[in-house]
Amino acid sequence: MTESNVLLELNNIKKYFPITAGMFRREVGAVRAVDDISLRVYRGETLGLVGESGCGKTTLGKCVVRLLEPNSGSMQYNFEGEMRDLLSLNAQESFAARRKIQMVFQDPYSSLNPMKTIYQSFDEPIRIHSNRSKEERRELIARLLEAVNLHPEYMYRYPHEFSGGQRQRICIARALCVDPELVVCDEPVSALDVSIQAQVLNQMKDLQEKLSLTYIFIAHDLSVVEYMSDRIAVMYLGQVLELAPARSLYDRHIHPYTQALLSAVPVPDIRAKRERIILEGDVPSPADPPQGCRFHTRCRYCHARCIEEMPKLEPLVADSEHFVACHLAEERFAAGGTEA
Amino acid sequence: MSENEKKIVKSSLAKENFYKLLHNRLAVLGFILMFVILLACIMAPLLTPYSPTDLNLRHMGKPPGGEHPFGTDKLGRDVFARVLYGGRISIAIGLSGALGGMILGVIIGSFCGYYGGWLDAIFVKIAELVSVFPQLLLVMVMRVILGEGIKNLIIIFVFTGWIATFRLVRGRFFSLREESFVEACRAFGIRSSSIVFRHILPNCLGPVIVQLTLNTAGFILQEAALSFIGMGVPSGIPTWGNIINAAKELLNITNYPWLWVPPGLAIAFFVLGVNFFGDGLRDVLDPKQQ
Amino acid sequence: MATEYILEINNLKTQFVVRRRRVVRAVDGVTFKVRRGKILGLVGESGCGKSVTAHSIMRLLPKTAVIPEGSIMFHPEGGESVDMVQLKPTGRKIRSIRGNEISMIFQDPMASLNPVYNIGDQIVEVLLEHSKITKKQALERAVRMLELLSIPKASERIKDYPHQFSGGMKQRVMIAMGLICRPQLLIADEPTTALDVTIQAQIIELIKEMQSEFGFSTIIITHNMGIVADMADDVAVMYMGKIVEFGTKEDVFLNPLHPYTQALLKSVPILGNAGEDKLIPIRGVTPDPSAMPPGCAFEPRCDFATEACKTCVPGRVGVTDSHIVRCVHCIGENLDD
Numbered sequence: 001m002t003e004s005n006v007l008l009e010l011n012n013i014k015k016y017f018p019i020t021a022g023m024f025r026r027e028v029g030a031v032r033a034v035d036d037i038s039l040r041v042y043r044g045e046t047l048g049l050v051g052e053s054g055c056g057k058t059t060l061g062k063c064v065v066r067l068l069e070p071n072s073g074s075m076q077y078n079f080e081g082e083m084r085d086l087l088s089l090n091a092q093e094s095f096a097a098r099r100k101i102q103m104v105f106q107d108p109y110s111s112l113n114p115m116k117t118i119y120q121s122f123d124e125p126i127r128i129h130s131n132r133s134k135e136e137r138r139e140l141i142a143r144l145l146e147a148v149n150l151h152p153e154y155m156y157r158y159p160h161e162f163s164g165g166q167r168q169r170i171c172i173a174r175a176l177c178v179d180p181e182l183v184v185c186d187e188p189v190s191a192l193d194v195s196i197q198a199q200v201l202n203q204m205k206d207l208q209e210k211l212s213l214t215y216i217f218i219a220h221d222l223s224v225v226e227y228m229s230d231r232i233a234v235m236y237l238g239q240v241l242e243l244a245p246a247r248s249l250y251d252r253h254i255h256p257y258t259q260a261l262l263s264a265v266p267v268p269d270i271r272a273k274r275e276r277i278i279l280e281g282d283v284p285s286p287a288d289p290p291q292g293c294r295f296h297t298r299c300r301y302c303h304a305r306c307i308e309e310m311p312k313l314e315p316l317v318a319d320s321e322h323f324v325a326c327h328l329a330e331e332r333f334a335a336g337g338t339e340a
Numbered sequence: 341m342s343e344n345e346k347k348i349v350k351s352s353l354a355k356e357n358f359y360k361l362l363h364n365r366l367a368v369l370g371f372i373l374m375f376v377i378l379l380a381c382i383m384a385p386l387l388t389p390y391s392p393t394d395l396n397l398r399h400m401g402k403p404p405g406g407e408h409p410f411g412t413d414k415l416g417r418d419v420f421a422r423v424l425y426g427g428r429i430s431i432a433i434g435l436s437g438a439l440g441g442m443i444l445g446v447i448i449g450s451f452c453g454y455y456g457g458w459l460d461a462i463f464v465k466i467a468e469l470v471s472v473f474p475q476l477l478l479v480m481v482m483r484v485i486l487g488e489g490i491k492n493l494i495i496i497f498v499f500t501g502w503i504a505t506f507r508l509v510r511g512r513f514f515s516l517r518e519e520s521f522v523e524a525c526r527a528f529g530i531r532s533s534s535i536v537f538r539h540i541l542p543n544c545l546g547p548v549i550v551q552l553t554l555n556t557a558g559f560i561l562q563e564a565a566l567s568f569i570g571m572g573v574p575s576g577i578p579t580w581g582n583i584i585n586a587a588k589e590l591l592n593i594t595n596y597p598w599l600w601v602p603p604g605l606a607i608a609f610f611v612l613g614v615n616f617f618g619d620g621l622r623d624v625l626d627p628k629q630q
Numbered sequence: 631m632a633t634e635y636i637l638e639i640n641n642l643k644t645q646f647v648v649r650r651r652r653v654v655r656a657v658d659g660v661t662f663k664v665r666r667g668k669i670l671g672l673v674g675e676s677g678c679g680k681s682v683t684a685h686s687i688m689r690l691l692p693k694t695a696v697i698p699e700g701s702i703m704f705h706p707e708g709g710e711s712v713d714m715v716q717l718k719p720t721g722r723k724i725r726s727i728r729g730n731e732i733s734m735i736f737q738d739p740m741a742s743l744n745p746v747y748n749i750g751d752q753i754v755e756v757l758l759e760h761s762k763i764t765k766k767q768a769l770e771r772a773v774r775m776l777e778l779l780s781i782p783k784a785s786e787r788i789k790d791y792p793h794q795f796s797g798g799m800k801q802r803v804m805i806a807m808g809l810i811c812r813p814q815l816l817i818a819d820e821p822t823t824a825l826d827v828t829i830q831a832q833i834i835e836l837i838k839e840m841q842s843e844f845g846f847s848t849i850i851i852t853h854n855m856g857i858v859a860d861m862a863d864d865v866a867v868m869y870m871g872k873i874v875e876f877g878t879k880e881d882v883f884l885n886p887l888h889p890y891t892q893a894l895l896k897s898v899p900i901l902g903n904a905g906e907d908k909l910i911p912i913r914g915v916t917p918d919p920s921a922m923p924p925g926c927a928f929e930p931r932c933d934f935a936t937e938a939c940k941t942c943v944p945g946r947v948g949v950t951d952s953h954i955v956r957c958v959h960c961i962g963e964n965l966d967d
Contacts, residue, residue, distance in 0.1 A: 052826035065527045098529035105520035113521045115542040121521075124538075125528035163915050171524075178528065193675040194853055198897040198911035205908075220827065223856075227899035227909065250902050264831035265901050266856025270883045278835055279828045282796045 006078060007182060007214050008041040008064065008101075013073035015059050019287060031287045033059040034070070035238035038313070041182065043078070046208065046215040048229030048246070050222055050261075054286055056238040057218045058106075061184045064216060065103040066094075077101075099129045102175035106187040108167035112159035118145070118170055119155040122177050129178045144173040147210075148203055165196035169203060176211065184216045189224060201228060222265045226250065231321075234258045237286055237294040240313055243323040254316070254324045254332050257295045293327070301328055360624045367620020373613030377606060381427035390418035392425035392578045404598050411598040413586055423602050426578040431556075431610070433490060433563050433579070437497025438555035444498060445505025446548060450536050452506070453513020460510070467503045475500055479562065483571050490573055493566070497559050505551050512544035546625030553618030557611040564607055580607050633705050636815055636847045637664040637687070642700035642715075644679075644686045654919045656682040658871035660700075661946065664815070664864075666707075669841065669848040671862030671879075673855060673894075677916060679871040680851045684817050687849075688734055689719040706731050706814050730760040733808040737820035739800035743792040749803050750788035753810055760811050775806045778843075779836060798829035802836070809840060816841075819851045834861060855898060859883055864952075867891045870917065870927035877953035887955045889932045926958070934959060 014037075016030035033056045041047050049057040062068040064075065066086065075086040077097065089097060105111045113121055122141045126132060132140065142152035148169040159167060168188060175183055185204065189197040201224065208215060217228045225232055226246050233243040234257065242255040253259050260277045267274070279298045284290055290297050296306040305327050313325040316333055326332070361367055380387060390408075396416035404411040410419035452460035470478070479496050486492040516522060517540065525535045560580070566572030567581025568588065575582055580603045586592075587599035644657035657679045664670045674680045685691050687702055702714040704727070717724040736742045744752060753772040754765060763771075769788065776784035779802045792800060801821060808816055818837065822830035838861060841848055850861055858865055858879075865882040867875040867890065875888040886892045896910040914931045923929055929939040936958075944958045945966035954965065 052828060062523075067523050067526055095529045098527065101527075103524065103527050105523065107520055111520040111524060113539055113543070116539075124525075124530060124534070128528070128530065165915065174524065193916070194855075195675055195894065195897055195912040196915070198909040199913075201899075202909055202911055222827070223899040223901040226901055227903070260828055262901065264827045266830075266834070266854060266860045267901055268855035268859045268883070268895060268898060269900060270859045270879055276831060276835065278832055282798055282829070283826070 004081070005042045005044075006040050006076075006083075007043040008078070009076040009083070010037060010039045010041075010060075010064070011074045011076065013037045013060065013063055013075065014071045015056075015063055015068060016071050029287055032056075032238045032289055033286060034063065035289070036073075037238070037240055038073075039233060039240065039243070041214060041216060043181075043214055044212055045230040046217050046228050048225035048232040049216060049218045049235055050220065050225045050232060051235035052220060052261075052283060054237075054283060055235040056286070057235050058186050060235075061103065061186050061216060061218050064182075065101050065184050066098070067103070099178045100180055101182045101184065102178065102180040103184045103186065104168070104171050104175050104188045107191050108164050108171055109159075109191070111171045112167060112174075114159055117156050117158055122155070122174055125174070126177050140177065144177055145170070147176070147207065148173045163196075164192050165199055168192060168200050172200075172204065172207065176207065176213075180213070182214045182216065184218070186218045187220065188217075190219065190221065197224070204228070222261060223267075234261065237284065237289050239294055239325065240323075241295065241325050243313065244319075245321055248319065248322055252319075252322070252333070254322070254329050255295075255326050256299045256301050260298075293325075301332075357624050361620055364620040364623060366616045367624075370613045370616025370618075370620060373609050374617055375613075377427065377610045377613065378431060381424050381431060384421065384424035384428065387424060388418065388421045390421040392417060392422040393576075401596060410602045411596075413583075413599055414592075414596070419583070419598060419602055422578045422583050423580070423606050426580050426583050426603065427606055427610070429490065429573065429577060430560055430563055430580040430607075433493055433497070433573070434556045434558075434560035437494050437501055437559040438552050440494065440498035441501025441555055442505050442548060442552050445502035446509050446541070448502065449506040449509025450513060450541055453510040454517055454532070454536050454540065456514075463506070464510075467506055470500065471503055476562075476565070479566065480571055483566070488574050490577070493563065493572060497562070501555050501559065504555065505548055508547050508551055509541075509544055512547070513540060516540045516543055547622070550618050550622040550625065553614050553621065557614040557618070560607060560611055560614075634666060635663040636666045636705055636707075637849075638701075638703040638705070639663070639683075639687070640701045640703070642683070642686060642697070642702060644682050644691065644695055644697050646692075646694050647696070648694070648920070652920050655871050655922070656695075656919070657686060660868075660871070660873055662866050662873055662876055664847050664849060666847055667841075667845050668863040669838075669850060669861050670864045670866060671858035672849055672851045672866045672868060673853065673858050674868035675853055675916065677919065678868045680868050681819055683868070684734065684819050684849065684851055687714060687817065688728055688732065689714060689717060689724050690728075690734075691719070704732065704815070726760070729756050729808075729813075730811045731813055732815040732817065733811065733813040734817040734819065735801075735804045735808045735821050737823050739797060739804050739824065740792075742804055743800060745792050748789050748791050749795070753788075753803070753807050756807055757810050772806065772810060775810050776803070778840070779806050781806075797825055798832060801825060801829075801833055805833075805836065805840070809844065809846075812844060812846075814846055816846050816848045817851070818848065820853070821850070822857065823852070823854075830857075837861070855895060867894070870919065870922065872927065872956060873954075874928065874956045875954070877950075881950070881953040885953070887949060887953070887960050888928075888957050889934050890928045893931075893933075926956075 013034055015034040016032050018027045019029040019031060020026060021028045037060060049060065051057050059068060063070045076083040077086050086097060119141060123137055126137050126140060141155050145152050145154060150166065150169060162170065189200050192200060207213060217225060219225045229246050231243065231245050232249045233240045234255065236257050242249065242253065242258045249258065253262055260279045263274060263277045281298055284297055292308050293306040293311055296302040299306065311325045311327045313323050316322045316324060317330060318333065394417065399412045400416045401414045402408055402412045408418050408420065410423065412418055448463055452463050478500055482496045482499065486495065522535060522540060525539050563572055563579060564581035564584065567579055568585050570585065572581050573579045575585065583603040584600045587596060592599055640661050642657055642660045643655065646654045646656055648654055660683055672680045686697060697715050700715060703711055704714055705711045750769055750772055754768040757768040757771060758765065773784045773788055776788065781787060781799060781802055795803060822833050825833060834857065852858060862879055864878055866873045867882065867888065869890050875882060875891045882891060886895060893912045897912055899909060912931055917923055917927060917930065925940045925942055926944050929935045932939065938958050944956045945964055946954050946956055947960045947962040948954050948965050949960055949962040
């Protein structure tokens, strides 16, 4: 995990959605979907973003793909060794950079244009991002479909002729048609049936290996994120509360929220004896997040400092790869971290 | 894969819809009605030797029969010829009014629906403003401002007819622009104009075409109504409305039914046919059924 | 007459007549028993017929559905046993059972509550339908029930409307409506699918608590093996309208015998394994319900399929007293005669 391996560096990204009211659409507040997030994504890894609905994980993903414009912050991207801010590129560079970061969406049913054949959906992006001839483009599409285990002739079919799992594989292939480096996968399997999920997940792992892709894998299901990711960032109300390699997040989770989240996941193993930590109440509204630590309203270790001062996401003294945003991080680490 | 095979697979969506339409009896009936009348109007010179405007003072007000299947009017003009040639103009006015309105509505609706914001707010207000006036009143006012003539009538129809299409397209765009496939296009850096016209628009063409048929029928009726009250096409030009206009005196209605029954039936059947066909299309193209 | 079972379903078939008189066999010969005071987990993927089974019990099926065969015997405590299949779906008898002796909570709490009535009215309505008490008494009971379900300030919130509640709170209200008449059987159809994990954990704990408090029996319908492992005493695994494996939790999780159950357990990531074992996907897709394979429905996707699987539909085999599997490869007592 050296400096030169950084593919994307997010610095203090903020994305607020204005809440408007009245006839003149006066701004009366803002939903702080992403509130000051700094992250690094290393080349070739899978960074998992996990959190409950409304935590801002999808918004962050869309900012990275530049479907949304962050309100502030910078996104440094590694262009062949040179770090440049994606948000301050000129139009031409910005267009070229789109090729490098692609996205796979949650709903495979709305991700493909129902009026276009698979070939038509793939052809335009390839054409505008490369100077391949028509024949070369068709060959590429055939190869991509084969890469996701679909028959190349399927390219002349319409989306309604495919099942959900097939569609999601087509969407993955489409994201890859411009030869990207980073793929943001937003809940790619949550709309699929359990027996189909594994097909898609394994497919994604194989493709990552074959094409040396970097993934940002967004999901609410911790087991799926853990299966896919090298490192996991746990998000809550627009912030990252804990960031660690997948294994150590499971073994030595420090943040009380991570602890509760892990203990809440139902595990299909009846021998596993686990203490379940039930969080009180609901997630506060991101339009009016609590002062101090975002989690303090539901935290059972909350004390005076947590209410006043927002903890920073900092590495543990003993483990520089394990980041926690909690005032009690070091104490809890010393006490053995995991209790669950 | 050969070019030939590719075409077969590619056209499957259109083909499927075509078969669905064939199974809709009312739509087929509507289409036949519409098509027969349209064809007769186009082939008018082959069907009748008479001109719609030539006066024949020796055959004034003759009842149907013999040389004149629908009789002649009080100036001796052949009613059959007048209905056929008049149909050409009536249908042309209705269709071009509806087409113009559709194009205007689609363009404005697409941009407003995709971009939203101020542009959208302005056009929504304009549309509201136009639609709070009673349609006929508005048409009459504009008719007074613009003056007589076929072209002016079409302009009036376009101006009042774009709103329904505009609302339709705008509404569809509002929901479609949130779909993931649009976001995927944006992530690829595809130009907005291409997203609007090549990716989103094809998804709303179904209801737009249905609206086109309904507008066509509506405008043909309006043309007839306006011409009947003398505010439509100049009376020298035969249209379905003008032909009926010639029979508007009470005495004529009872004594010369062949003056108004044939054009009246032509209007009724054509409009009915268009509406049936439009309803059938709506059923076939309804995205909920696919 | 109190038997050991509160509900016995025997060879239930529910079919839908779709376009061009085609018949979809959504539930195709389902047999299982619910033990009194226990939780039965009914698992399966979407379209396997688990929800239709539940709706068949409640007789809440659409008009296109018919039940040509089978029986659903309900044995209420201190009451006469009834065969739910024989009841008229809109009759008085079924209405006196629905919501009173058997109640159901649904997947989507947002859609299950009427937005124009406050939640107090909606809970009380169920109660007034089934018992002769005043509205005031009913409201008091509703408040007590909401307090039991840890809704803070229940006496004030009872006047609130559904949109003023969060998803988890709405599901609590739904549970309150389901439990207010003290039913003997609760059917929960994917009660936590629309909720976040931490809220899901709250609701799961809550249902378990309520069950030990009131002692009702529960059928919990879910696609999540984890929830079943957590909650259920007995497990029924459903595939394409049939129960392919039925047994106690220990039977099914420690000794899964049907290839589908085995595959299902291997195809979901388990928290804590961190990608150590690669998932083994189930190949292919679920067959079209109107074009089912002639033999075992799982045969086209099964790794152990033989010629026999292609031709004959496997019957129920009792491997032990509690463990029943529908697979020709399992050895045991043949329960279908």
